[in-house]
Amino acid sequence: MTPLLDIRGYRLAFDGFEGRAHVLDGIDLRVEAGETVGIVGETGCGKSVLARSIARLVEMPPGRVLGGSIRFGGEDVFAMDGRALARLRGHGVAMIFQDPMTYLNPVFSVGSQMVDVIRAHDRAEGKPRRTRAAAREAAAALLGAVRLPEPERLLDRYPHELSGGMRQRVLIAMALAGNPRLLVADEPTTALDVTIQAQVLRLIGELVAERGLTLLLISHDLGVIGALCRRIVVMYAGTVVEDAEAATLFARPRHPYTRGLLAAVPDLARPDRRARPIPGHIPNLLDPPSGCRFHPRCPLAVTRCAAEKPGLREVDGRRVACHRAEDAAA
Amino acid sequence: MSTALSRPSFAERHAAALRQARFFAWSFARSPSSMLGLAIVLGFFLLAAFGPWIVPYPADATGAMNLANRLQPPSTAHWFGTDEMGNDLYTRVVLATRTSLWVGLTIVGVATLVGVPLGIAAGYFGGVVRSVIMRLTDVFLSVPGIVLALAIVAALGPGILNGIIALSIVWWPGYVRLVEAKALSLRNEPFVEAARAVGASHARILAVHILPNCASPIIVKASMDMGLAILAAASLGFIGLGAKPPAPEWGAMISVARTYMPNWWWYAVFPGLAIYLTVLGFNLFGDGLRDILDPKSNRG
Amino acid sequence: MLAFVLKRLALTGLMLFGLVCITFVVSNVAPSDPAALAAGPDATRDMVETIRREYGLDRPLHEQFLRYVAGLLQGDLGRSIVTTRPVSVDLARYFPATLELVLLSMTLGVLLGVPLGMASAVLKNRAPDHLTRFVAVSLVALPAFWFGILLQLLFSVHLEWLPTSGRLDVATPPPPPITGMILFDSAVAGQWATFRDAVSHAVLPALVLSFPCLASILRVNRAEMIEVLSSDYVTAARAHGVPPLRVVCVHALRNAMLPTLAIIGLRWGWMLGSTVLVETVFDWPGIGLYAVSAAIAGDFKPVMGVTLLIGLNFMIANLVVDILYGVLDPRLRTSS
Numbered sequence: 001m002t003p004l005l006d007i008r009g010y011r012l013a014f015d016g017f018e019g020r021a022h023v024l025d026g027i028d029l030r031v032e033a034g035e036t037v038g039i040v041g042e043t044g045c046g047k048s049v050l051a052r053s054i055a056r057l058v059e060m061p062p063g064r065v066l067g068g069s070i071r072f073g074g075e076d077v078f079a080m081d082g083r084a085l086a087r088l089r090g091h092g093v094a095m096i097f098q099d100p101m102t103y104l105n106p107v108f109s110v111g112s113q114m115v116d117v118i119r120a121h122d123r124a125e126g127k128p129r130r131t132r133a134a135a136r137e138a139a140a141a142l143l144g145a146v147r148l149p150e151p152e153r154l155l156d157r158y159p160h161e162l163s164g165g166m167r168q169r170v171l172i173a174m175a176l177a178g179n180p181r182l183l184v185a186d187e188p189t190t191a192l193d194v195t196i197q198a199q200v201l202r203l204i205g206e207l208v209a210e211r212g213l214t215l216l217l218i219s220h221d222l223g224v225i226g227a228l229c230r231r232i233v234v235m236y237a238g239t240v241v242e243d244a245e246a247a248t249l250f251a252r253p254r255h256p257y258t259r260g261l262l263a264a265v266p267d268l269a270r271p272d273r274r275a276r277p278i279p280g281h282i283p284n285l286l287d288p289p290s291g292c293r294f295h296p297r298c299p300l301a302v303t304r305c306a307a308e309k310p311g312l313r314e315v316d317g318r319r320v321a322c323h324r325a326e327d328a329a330a
Numbered sequence: 331m332s333t334a335l336s337r338p339s340f341a342e343r344h345a346a347a348l349r350q351a352r353f354f355a356w357s358f359a360r361s362p363s364s365m366l367g368l369a370i371v372l373g374f375f376l377l378a379a380f381g382p383w384i385v386p387y388p389a390d391a392t393g394a395m396n397l398a399n400r401l402q403p404p405s406t407a408h409w410f411g412t413d414e415m416g417n418d419l420y421t422r423v424v425l426a427t428r429t430s431l432w433v434g435l436t437i438v439g440v441a442t443l444v445g446v447p448l449g450i451a452a453g454y455f456g457g458v459v460r461s462v463i464m465r466l467t468d469v470f471l472s473v474p475g476i477v478l479a480l481a482i483v484a485a486l487g488p489g490i491l492n493g494i495i496a497l498s499i500v501w502w503p504g505y506v507r508l509v510e511a512k513a514l515s516l517r518n519e520p521f522v523e524a525a526r527a528v529g530a531s532h533a534r535i536l537a538v539h540i541l542p543n544c545a546s547p548i549i550v551k552a553s554m555d556m557g558l559a560i561l562a563a564a565s566l567g568f569i570g571l572g573a574k575p576p577a578p579e580w581g582a583m584i585s586v587a588r589t590y591m592p593n594w595w596w597y598a599v600f601p602g603l604a605i606y607l608t609v610l611g612f613n614l615f616g617d618g619l620r621d622i623l624d625p626k627s628n629r630g
Numbered sequence: 631m632l633a634f635v636l637k638r639l640a641l642t643g644l645m646l647f648g649l650v651c652i653t654f655v656v657s658n659v660a661p662s663d664p665a666a667l668a669a670g671p672d673a674t675r676d677m678v679e680t681i682r683r684e685y686g687l688d689r690p691l692h693e694q695f696l697r698y699v700a701g702l703l704q705g706d707l708g709r710s711i712v713t714t715r716p717v718s719v720d721l722a723r724y725f726p727a728t729l730e731l732v733l734l735s736m737t738l739g740v741l742l743g744v745p746l747g748m749a750s751a752v753l754k755n756r757a758p759d760h761l762t763r764f765v766a767v768s769l770v771a772l773p774a775f776w777f778g779i780l781l782q783l784l785f786s787v788h789l790e791w792l793p794t795s796g797r798l799d800v801a802t803p804p805p806p807p808i809t810g811m812i813l814f815d816s817a818v819a820g821q822w823a824t825f826r827d828a829v830s831h832a833v834l835p836a837l838v839l840s841f842p843c844l845a846s847i848l849r850v851n852r853a854e855m856i857e858v859l860s861s862d863y864v865t866a867a868r869a870h871g872v873p874p875l876r877v878v879c880v881h882a883l884r885n886a887m888l889p890t891l892a893i894i895g896l897r898w899g900w901m902l903g904s905t906v907l908v909e910t911v912f913d914w915p916g917i918g919l920y921a922v923s924a925a926i927a928g929d930f931k932p933v934m935g936v937t938l939l940i941g942l943n944f945m946i947a948n949l950v951v952d953i954l955y956g957v958l959d960p961r962l963r964t965s966s
Contacts (some may be wrong), residue, residue: 120872496788
C-alpha cells in the first residue's frame with residue numbers, strides 16, 4: 001500500500017547574496033494514514049521548510065529543489081497542475097501555523113475568511129459551490145467544533161478583536177474545513193501563553209482522535225511532541241538523524257544528537273540531574289560540514305564521520321543515520 | 331601563547347561595514363535599471379563638467395546670431411539641427427546640462443539643509459516644537475509645489491534665480507515629513523533610550539544616533555528629487571517664468587520651440603529628450619538606491 | 631468616528647488659514663507695484679495713487695490682511711487685472727474644465743495603475759516586472775509639456791486622428807451647461823456628436839496628465855502587493871486552498887489598496903497642479919491655463935485664487951481619504 005506521504009531524498013536549497021544555502025539535504029520520510037508523527041529539531045534545522053514543501057508553499061526562487069521527490073497519496077507534489085494543487089491544499093494537506101497573530105487577514109472578518117476557504121474547497125473538489133449562507137453555517141459549525149463559544153457572533157468579528165488562543169482556534173477550524181487527510185501543525189503553540197498552549201494541544205489531540213486525522217506536528221519542544229505523537233522524527237541541519245516510536249526514542253536514543261537533545265531538556269521530576277546543553281554551534285548551511293553534518297559537535301565522531309554521509313538504517317527497532325549507532329546505546 | 335595584541339587590519343576592524351557595502355554593491359549591480367540610472371547620471375555629470383570642450387560651436391551658448399543658418403534640420407554639421415537664431419542646438423543642449431544640474435543641486439541642497447534639521451527637531455523633541463513645525467509643513471504640502479512656485483515666481487518676477495528661490499521654498503517640507511517620521515520612531519528605540527540613560531546630551535544623541543539612521547531615506551529622496559527639481563525648473567522655464575533665452579536652458583528652449591511647431595520639430599524634441607533622460611537617470615538611480623538602502627519604504 | 635472627522639475638519643480649517651497667510655505674504659513680498667500694474671503702462675502718478683487707495687494698498691499690512699481675510703470669507707478673491715472680472719467668477723468659469731480633465735486622468739491612472747502594479751508584484755523580478763517598473767519611472771520622468779507636444783505632433787499633425795487643442799471644435803455646438811463639464815453635460819443632453827468631439831479633444835491631455843499619477847499608483851501598489859503577498863496570512867490563504875487568483879485579487883489587494891488610496895488622495899492635489907503645464911500645452915481653458923496667463927502678466931490675484939482653490943481641493947481629498955481609510959480598515963474602525 002502506498003503511504004499517505006512519501007518523501008524521498010528531498011534536497012532543497014535557497015540562493016542568496018552569500019551563495020547557496022543547503023537547507024534540506026536528502027530527507028527520507030514516510031507517513032502512513034492514521035499516524036501521529038512529530039518532527040523535532042533546533043530552530044533552523046529545516047523542519048518548517050519541510051512542512052511547507054509538502055503543500056508546495058516554498059517560494060521558488062529563491063528556493064530550488066535539487067533532488068528527490070515528495071509524493072502525497074501517490075501523486076508527485078511538484079508535478080501537480082493547478083487543479084491538483086488546489087485539491088492538495090486544504091483538502092489533502094491542511095496547515096496550522098506558528099503565529100496566529102499574523103496568519104489571519106486583518107481586513108476581513110473571521111466569517112468572510114472562512115466562507116472563502118469553504119467555498120474554495122467546494123470548487124476544488126468539483127462539488128457545487130455552497131451559497132454564502134450555507135458556507136457560513138458550515139463555518140459556524142467548525143468554530144463550534146474547535147470549542148469556540150458563540151460561533152455565530154464570532155463570524156462577524158475581525159482578527160484584531162480576538163485573543164491569540166482564539167485566533168489559533170479559528171485557524172485550526174479553517175484547516176479542518178477541507179476535511180484534510182493530513183494535518184500539518186508547524187509550531188502551533190510556540191507563540192501562545194503557556195496556559196493557552198496546553199488548551200490548544202489538548203484540542204489538537206482531541207480533534208485527531210475524533211476525526212481520525214493523520215498528524216504531522218513540528219516543534220522544537222520535545223514535550224509538545226511527546227504529548228501528541230506516537231512516532232518522532234529528529235532533524236539536524238537539514239537531515240533526518242533518527243526516526244523512532246516515541247517510547248523507544250525516549251527510552252533508548254541511538255543518535256548522539258538525539259541523546260544530546262534529551263539531555264538538554266530540564267527534568268522537573270529529577271532536579272538532581274542538570275540539563276546539559278550540546279556543545280558547539282548549528283552549522284553554517286552555506287558551507288555545511290562534510291559527511292555527517294553533526295560530526296563537528298559529536299562526542300563519538302571518528303574519521304569516517306567526516307568523510308561519509310551516513311544513511312538512515314534499521315538499528316534496534318528504529319531508523320537512525322549514524323555510523324556509530326551500535327555504539328551509541330545509552 | 332603570545333601576549334602581544336596585534337592591531338587588527340583595516341579589513342578586520344571594519345569587516346561588518348565592508349560586508350554591508352559589498353552586499354549593497356551586489357544588490358545594486360544585480361538590477362539592470364539601477365545600473366542604467368547610474369550610467370545616465372554619470373554621463374550627464376561628465377557632460378556638465380566637460381561640455382564646453384566637446385561641443386562643436388561653444389560661442390552659440392550665449393546666443394550668437396547666424397541667421398543664414400536658422401532652423402536647419404539635423405545634419406552631420408548640426409546633429410540636433412539649429413534654432414531660430416541659427417545656433418547649433420546640440421551645443422546648446424549640452425551646455426544647458428550644467429545649468430540644470432546646478433539648479434537641481436541647489437534646490438535639493440537647500441531643501442535638505444532646511445528640512446532635515448527641522449524634521450529631526452520635530453521628531454526628536456516632540457511636543458509644541460513638533461506641532462508648530464509639522465502644521466507649517468502640512469500647509470506647504472497642501473499645495474502642489476509647481477503651483478506655489480508659480481505664485482512665488484509671479485510675485486518675485488521671472489528669472490532663473492527667482493525660479494530656484496521659489497522651488498527651494500516649496501521643496502523643504504518634503505524632507506521635514508520624511509525625517510520627522512523616522513526620527514519619531516528612532517526616539518523610542520532601545521539604543522536611543524540607552525544613550526539617554528547613560529547621560530548622553532541631546533546634541534550627541536542627535537548626531538550619533540538619530541541622524542545616521544535617517545541617512546538612507548534622505549539619500550534616496552535626494553537622488554530622486556534631483557531629477558524632479560530639474561524637471562520642475564524646466565517646467566518654469568517652459569511656462570516662461572524661469573530661465574530666459576538666450577541663456578541655454580532646456581525648458582526655455584522648448585518654450586520658444588513651441589512657436590516653431592510642427593514644421594521645425596527638432597527644435598523641441600532634443601531639449602525635451604535631454605530633460606527626460608536626466609530625470610529618468612536620477613529616478614532609476616534613486617529607485618535602485620531605495621531598493622537596497624530603504625527597502626521598507628515605498629512612497630510613490 | 632464622528633469625533634475623528636470633526637477633529638480632522640478643525641485641522642483642515644487651520645491649514646486653510648495657514649495657506650491664506652502664505653498667499654498673503656507671497657503677494658506682499660512682490661517687488662513690483664500692483665497698483666501701477668493695475669493702472670496700466672500709460673497711467674499717470676495720480677491715477678496709480680487713486681487705484682492704490684481704491685484697492686486699500688496704502689493701508690498698513692495688518693489692516694490689508696484683515697481686509698483680505700474678510701473678503702475671502704465672503705468669497706471675494708479680488709479682481710483679475712487681465713480679465714477685469716472678479717477672480718471668483720473666473721474660477722467658477724474655468725474650474726469645471728480642469729475638474730473634467732483631472733477626473734478623467736485619475737480614472738485612467740487608477741484603471742491602469744492598479745492592475746499593472748498587481749501584475750508587476752506577482753511577476754516580481756521577472757522580465758514583465760522590470761519592464762513595468764522601467765515604464766513607471768519613465769512616466770514620472772517625462773516632462774508633461776514636452777511629451778504633450780510630441781503627442782500632438784504624432785496624433786494631430788502627422789496622423790490627423792485627434793485635434794491639437796481646446797475642448798471642442800469651433801463648429802461643434804456646446805451642450806447646455808449643467809456642470810460645465812462638457813463630457814457630462816453632452817451625455818446628459820444626449821448630444822452624442824458633441825460628446826465624441828469632446829472625448830477626442832480630451833484624450834491627449836488626460837493621458838499626459840495621468841502619467842505621473844499612473845506611475846505612482848503603480849509603484850505603491852506593486853510595493854504593497856509584494857509585501858502583502860509575502861505576508862503570513864497570504865501563505866495561510868494559499869495553504870487553505872484559496873485559488874491563486876482570488877488570493878491576489880481579493881485577499882491581498884484589499885490590504886494593498888489602503889496605501890494606494892492614500893496616494894490617490896495625494897495625487898489629486900498634484901494633478902491639479904500639473905494642469906498648469908498640461909493645460910498650457912493643449913490650450914485647455916481651465917484654472918491651470920488661467921493661472922499661467924495671469925502669472926506671466928504679473929496679475930497676482932488670479933494666481934493666489936488658483937493656489938487657494940487647489941489647496942482646498944487637496945485638503946478635502948485627504949479628508950475623504952482619511953475617512954475612507956477608517957471605513958476600509960477594521961483595525962481603525964474600532965480603535966478610534
